[in-house]
Amino acid sequence: MSAARAGAALPLIELTAIDKSFVPQRPVLRRVDFDVRPGEIHALLGENGAGKSTLMNILIGLVRANAGAIEISGRPVDLARFGPSAAARAGISMVHQHSTLVPAMSVEENLCFADPSGGLLFDRRRAASRLAELSQRYQLDVPPGARVEDLSVGQRQRAEILRALDRGARLLILDEPTAALTPGETAALFPALRRLRASGRGVVFISHKLDEVEALADRVTVLRRGAVSGTLAAGELDARELGRLMLGRDLSALERPSASGGERSSPLMRLRGLSAAGLGGGCGLHDVDLAVHRGEIVGVAGIDGNGQRELEEVLAGVRRMDSGSLEVDGKPVRPHVRTLRSLGVSHLSGDRERAGLIPGFSLTENWILKASHSDERFFSHGLLRAATASEATRVAIAHFDITPADAAADVATLSGGNAQKLAVARELSGEPRLLVAVNPTRGLDVGSTRFVHEQLLALRARAAAVLLISTELDEVLLLADRCVALSRGRVHAIPADADRAAIGAIMLGGQGA
Amino acid sequence: MEALLEAAVRLAVPLLLAALGELIIERSGIINIGTEGLMLCGAFGGFAIAVASGSVWLGAAGGGAAAACVGVLFAYFVVVRRADQIVVGTAINLLALGATGLAVRALYPGMAPVSPTFGTVAVPLLSELPVIGGALFRQTPYVYLCLLITPLLAFALARSRPGLRLRAVGECARAADAEGVGVSRTRFAAVLLGSLLAGLAGSALSLAQSNTFTEGMTAGRGFIALTIVIFGRWRPGGIVLAALFFGAASALQHRLQARGTDLPYQLTLMLPYVLTLLVLALASGRSSAPADLGKAYRRESR
Numbered sequence: 001m002s003a004a005r006a007g008a009a010l011p012l013i014e015l016t017a018i019d020k021s022f023v024p025q026r027p028v029l030r031r032v033d034f035d036v037r038p039g040e041i042h043a044l045l046g047e048n049g050a051g052k053s054t055l056m057n058i059l060i061g062l063v064r065a066n067a068g069a070i071e072i073s074g075r076p077v078d079l080a081r082f083g084p085s086a087a088a089r090a091g092i093s094m095v096h097q098h099s100t101l102v103p104a105m106s107v108e109e110n111l112c113f114a115d116p117s118g119g120l121l122f123d124r125r126r127a128a129s130r131l132a133e134l135s136q137r138y139q140l141d142v143p144p145g146a147r148v149e150d151l152s153v154g155q156r157q158r159a160e161i162l163r164a165l166d167r168g169a170r171l172l173i174l175d176e177p178t179a180a181l182t183p184g185e186t187a188a189l190f191p192a193l194r195r196l197r198a199s200g201r202g203v204v205f206i207s208h209k210l211d212e213v214e215a216l217a218d219r220v221t222v223l224r225r226g227a228v229s230g231t232l233a234a235g236e237l238d239a240r241e242l243g244r245l246m247l248g249r250d251l252s253a254l255e256r257p258s259a260s261g262g263e264r265s266s267p268l269m270r271l272r273g274l275s276a277a278g279l280g281g282g283c284g285l286h287d288v289d290l291a292v293h294r295g296e297i298v299g300v301a302g303i304d305g306n307g308q309r310e311l312e313e314v315l316a317g318v319r320r321m322d323s324g325s326l327e328v329d330g331k332p333v334r335p336h337v338r339t340l341r342s343l344g345v346s347h348l349s350g351d352r353e354r355a356g357l358i359p360g361f362s363l364t365e366n367w368i369l370k371a372s373h374s375d376e377r378f379f380s381h382g383l384l385r386a387a388t389a390s391e392a393t394r395v396a397i398a399h400f401d402i403t404p405a406d407a408a409a410d411v412a413t414l415s416g417g418n419a420q421k422l423a424v425a426r427e428l429s430g431e432p433r434l435l436v437a438v439n440p441t442r443g444l445d446v447g448s449t450r451f452v453h454e455q456l457l458a459l460r461a462r463a464a465a466v467l468l469i470s471t472e473l474d475e476v477l478l479l480a481d482r483c484v485a486l487s488r489g490r491v492h493a494i495p496a497d498a499d500r501a502a503i504g505a506i507m508l509g510g511q512g513a
Numbered sequence: 514m515e516a517l518l519e520a521a522v523r524l525a526v527p528l529l530l531a532a533l534g535e536l537i538i539e540r541s542g543i544i545n546i547g548t549e550g551l552m553l554c555g556a557f558g559g560f561a562i563a564v565a566s567g568s569v570w571l572g573a574a575g576g577g578a579a580a581a582c583v584g585v586l587f588a589y590f591v592v593v594r595r596a597d598q599i600v601v602g603t604a605i606n607l608l609a610l611g612a613t614g615l616a617v618r619a620l621y622p623g624m625a626p627v628s629p630t631f632g633t634v635a636v637p638l639l640s641e642l643p644v645i646g647g648a649l650f651r652q653t654p655y656v657y658l659c660l661l662i663t664p665l666l667a668f669a670l671a672r673s674r675p676g677l678r679l680r681a682v683g684e685c686a687r688a689a690d691a692e693g694v695g696v697s698r699t700r701f702a703a704v705l706l707g708s709l710l711a712g713l714a715g716s717a718l719s720l721a722q723s724n725t726f727t728e729g730m731t732a733g734r735g736f737i738a739l740t741i742v743i744f745g746r747w748r749p750g751g752i753v754l755a756a757l758f759f760g761a762a763s764a765l766q767h768r769l770q771a772r773g774t775d776l777p778y779q780l781t782l783m784l785p786y787v788l789t790l791l792v793l794a795l796a797s798g799r800s801s802a803p804a805d806l807g808k809a810y811r812r813e814s815r
C-alpha cells in the first residue's frame with residue numbers, strides 16, 4: 001500500500017472479481033466487484049436468490065469464493081485462512097438474514113459468547129445492564145433474561161441487531177435487518193446507522209424495500225442473477241431504474257379488483273371471545289372476536305408481539321384456547337391441526353425457519369409434508385407416489401419461479417426469499433377455503449411480493465377467505481377488504497376511512513381509539 | 514446406613530467422572546458412545562503404569578493420558594474427517610476391549626500382578642461430621658477430585674466464556690461459527706478433556722476399587738455413564754444426583770446379595786437399571802439435549 005493512497009478514499013473492504021458456485025455448473029456469483037468506503041452506507045439490492053447473502057458471507061469468511069480477491073483496508077487477505085473470527089478481528093460484524101442466535105441460550109449469553117473484547121468470565125449482571133443500555137440507546141426493545149427460543153421473530157431480530165451494534169465494528173453488514181422490524185423500529189434504526197456513517201464506519205445494508213434504500217444509502221449496488229447489473233450513487237436513485245436493474249424489466253402497479261360485493265353470507269370462520277395465554281412474556285389474547293367471510297381478505301394489522309403469534313398458533317391448531325370458541329361454517333370446532341386441515345383451513349407460518357419448512361429435506365419432500373396419507377394427490381393406499389409428487393413440485397417451481405429449479409435440491413440451500421416462495425406455493429396449492437397467512441411476503445423481493453399479492457387476490461376471487469396477519473401496514477391496507485388492529489392481545493376495528501395516523505394510534509393505543 | 518452411603522459414593526465416583534467427561538463432549542455437540550472403551554484404556558493404562566513405576570499417582574495420570582490419546586483418535590475421525598459418531602464410537606469400544614485384553618496377556622503372561630492402590634485419606638475435622646463425614650471425607654482421592662471438578666464444571670458452563678462457547682457450539686454450530694467461534698477447535702478440545710476424565714474414571718476401577726486389571730473390567734459402566742448424562746439432563750448437578758442414584762442402587766444390590774435373599778441374583782442385579790427406567794419414565798419436561806448433538810458441521814452445506 002503506497003503512502004499516497006492511504007488517505008480517506010481507501011476502501012474499508014474491497015472484493016474483486018468474486019466467483020462462487022456451490023454446485024458445479026450452477027454459478028451463484030459471477031465476477032462480482034464490491035467495495036465499501038469509510039463513512040458510507042452501501043446498499044445491496046437484488047431479487048431473491050441474486051446472491052446478496054452469499055456475497056456478504058464471502059466477505060465475512062463464512063463462504064469461500066472460488067476465485068477473486070479480498071482486500072481489507074488495502075491489505076490483501078489470504079482467502080484460504082480467512083474466516084469469521086479473522087473477519088471479527090478485522091472489525092467486520094454482520095447481522096445475518098437467518099438468525100445466528102443460539103436458541104437455547106439467553107439473550108445476554110448470546111450477547112457475550114463471541115464478544116472478542118470479553119474476559120474469561122461471563123458476568124450475568126453486567127451483561128444484563130449492557131443489554132438494557134443498548135436497548136435504551138438504540139430504541140430496540142428486547143426482553144431481558146429471556147431464552148432466545150421463546151422470542152418472537154421481531155424480538156430475535158432486534159436482539160441480533162443490538163449484538164452487532166455492540167461490537168463497535170468498523171464495517172457493519174446488515175442482511176435484511178428490517179424484514180422483521182416495525183416501521184417505528186426501522187425509523188429508530190436509521191439514525192443509528194447514520195451516526196455510524198458519520199463516525200467514519202462503513203455499513204452494508206440489504207433490503208427489498210426501496211424506500212428504505214432511498215432514505216439511507218449513499219451508493220447502491222444491484223445484483224442480478226449473480227452479476228453486478230449496476231452501481232448507482234445516491235443522487236441517481238430512481239425506483240423505476242432500480243426495478244429495471246434488479247428484474248431486467250419494468251414492474252407495473254398491482255391491480256386490485258374491488259370487493260366481490262353482493263350479499264354477505266354467514267362467515268366462514270368466526271372466533272368468539274378467544275383468550276389464550278401469552279408466550280415468553282408475551283401479552284396473550286384477550287376476548288378476541290373475529291370473523292372472515294368467503295371472498296374476503298381480512299387484515300390484522302399490528303406491531304409484532306401484540307398477540308400475532310398466539311393468534312396464529314390457535315388458528316393453526318397448536319395452541320390451546322383458554323376460553324372462547326372457534327366456528328367454521330357456523331359449527332363449533334375444536335382447533336386441532338388435523339380437524340382444521342380437513343375443513344380446508346390452511347396456515348402459512350410466519351416463522352419459516354422454525355415452523356414452515358424442514359431444512360435437510362428436498363423441495364419435493366417439503367412440498368408433500370403437509371399432505372396427509374389420505375391425500376390422493378400424492379399417496380395411493382398410503383404409499384407415496386414419488387413421480388407425481390416431484391412433478392407437482394416442478395410445476396410449482398416453474399409457476400413461482402423458484403431458483404434453483406431443482407425439485408431434488410435441499411431446502412436449506414434456498415435463498416431466504418425462495419424458501420418463502422416455496423412455502424406460499426405449498427399452502428396455495430391445496431386450494432384452501434380459508435388461508436391464515438402470516439407475513440406472507442417477509443423477505444420477498446418486489447417482484448415476488450407482487451406475485452404473492454396477486455395470488456392472495458386470486459384466492460379471494462375464487463371465493464376463498466383470507467386472514468392476513470401482517471406487521472406490514474402497507475400490505476394490509478393494500479390487500480384487505482376489512483382491517484382490524486391487534487394491540488396488546490385485543491382486537492380493535494379500524495374504520496374504513498381511517499388514515500395512517502389514526503391507524504397508528506389504534507395500533508399503539510388500542511383502547512384509546 | 515452410613516456404610517451404605519459410603520459404598521454408594523465409592524461406587525458412584527467412576528460413573529460420575531466418566532459422565533462428567535461425556536457431558537463436556539456432548540455439550541460440544543458430539544455424542545461419544547466410546548466412553549466404555551476410553552474407561553477401559555484408562556483402567557489398563559493406569560494399572561500398567563502404576564505397576565511399572567510403583568506410583569499410584571503416576572498410574573492415575575497415565576490412565577488419563579492413555580484415554581486422551583485414544584480421544585485424539587476419536588476426535589480426528591469425528592471432528593476432522595466428520596465420520597459418523599456412532600460408528601467411530603463403537604469402533605473405539607471394540608478396539609479398546611481387544612487391545613487391552615491382548616496387552617494384558619502379552620505383558621503379564623500367566624496372571625496379572627497386583628498393583629499399588631489408592632488408600633482412603635481422611636480429611637481432618639470434616640470426616641468427623643455425622644452421616645456424611647465418612648461418605649464424603651474418608652475416601653480415596655478420586656472422591657475429592659469429584660468434589661473439586663463438579664462445581665468447577667458447573668460454574669464454567671454457566672459463567673465462563675469458554676463454557677458459553679462450548680454450549681453455543683453444541684446447541685447451534687452454525688451460529689457459533691458465524692460469530693467466529695471455531696467449531697472444530699472447540700469440539701476437539703472438548704473430546705480431549707472428556708476423554709481424559711473417562712480415563713481417570715477407568716483408572717479408579719483398577720487403582721481404587723480393585724488392585725489389578727482384568728479383561729473387560731469396566732463391565733458396561735461406560736454405557737451407564739451415557740445414561741447418567743441423559744438422566745442428569747446434561748447438567749452437572751443433575752449428573753451428580755444421577756450418579757449417586759446409580760451408586761446407591763448398586764450398593765443396595767450388593768447388600769441384598771450379601772444378605773442372601775430368596776430372590777434370584779439376576780433380579781437383584783437388575784435393580785439399578787429397573788430403578789433408572791422408572792425414574793426416566795416418570796421424569797419429564799423440556800428436552801435438554803444440546804440441539805446439535807450428533808450432527809457433523811460443514812460450513813458451506815446449509
Ligand SMILES: Nc1ncnc2c1ncn2[C@@H]1O[C@H](COP(=O)(O)OP(=O)(O)OP(=O)(O)O)[C@@H](O)[C@H]1O
Pocket residue numbers: 022023028046047048049050051052053054055097403404413414415416417418443445813814815
Ligand atoms: N450452501 C449453499 N448450497 C447450495 N446453494 C446455495 C447455498 N447457499 C446459497 N445457495 C444458492 O445461491 C443462490 C444465492 O443465494 P443467496 O442466499 O445469496 O440469495 P439472496 O440474494 O440473499 O436472496 P434473498 O433475497 O432471497 O435472501 C441461491 O440460488 C441459493 O439457492
Ligand SMILES: [Mg+2]
Pocket residue numbers: 052053054097175415416417
Ligand atoms: Mg439473502
